[in-house]
Amino acid sequence: MQVTRSKGRPKKIKPESEARAFLRSRCAVACSLDLVGDKWSLLVVRDLLHRNATYGDLQNSREGIPTNILADRLKKLEKARLIAKSAYQEHPVRYTYGLTEKGKALGDVLLAFVRWGKKHIPGTLALESSVPKSVPGQKAITKQDRKS
Numbered sequence: 001m002q003v004t005r006s007k008g009r010p011k012k013i014k015p016e017s018e019a020r021a022f023l024r025s026r027c028a029v030a031c032s033l034d035l036v037g038d039k040w041s042l043l044v045v046r047d048l049l050h051r052n053a054t055y056g057d058l059q060n061s062r063e064g065i066p067t068n069i070l071a072d073r074l075k076k077l078e079k080a081r082l083i084a085k086s087a088y089q090e091h092p093v094r095y096t097y098g099l100t101e102k103g104k105a106l107g108d109v110l111l112a113f114v115r116w117g118k119k120h121i122p123g124t125l126a127l128e129s130s131v132p133k134s135v136p137g138q139k140a141i142t143k144q145d146r147k148s
Helices: 028-036 039-052 057-058 067-079 107-120 143-147
Strands: 002-006 009-013 081-091 092-098
Touching: 039 057, 039 067, 039 081, 039 092, 039 107, 039 143, 057 067, 057 092, 067 081
Parallel strands: none
Antiparallel strands: 002 009, 081 092
């Protein structure tokens, strides 16, 4: 059970699922941020939207995520069932990471960030690796989305 503070008194919240065990409230925005609202998680998702990737591929992202943080985010995203890993080498065991359907659904979120950033942050570009490819149920990305 989780214990939170409300006006100075502890309040017990019964978790509805394993993923909800450490969320701070039932607010959809707060719950989403608890899963992917840190500095790095959505960048990992961005890179995985285009292809499955190895740890080394993700580490070589242009943002330069530190190795300890990358390892932590991969574990966190896997626990939240946003990514899945599969072994591609046995000795030593090495994995490739890919998005689950739940993780792929974050493509809409990233596309909204691309559009917002280009509109409101001067000099911002939509790099090919930051523009998600179309996912079933997601609006297709146009050349205008990349350029405007």
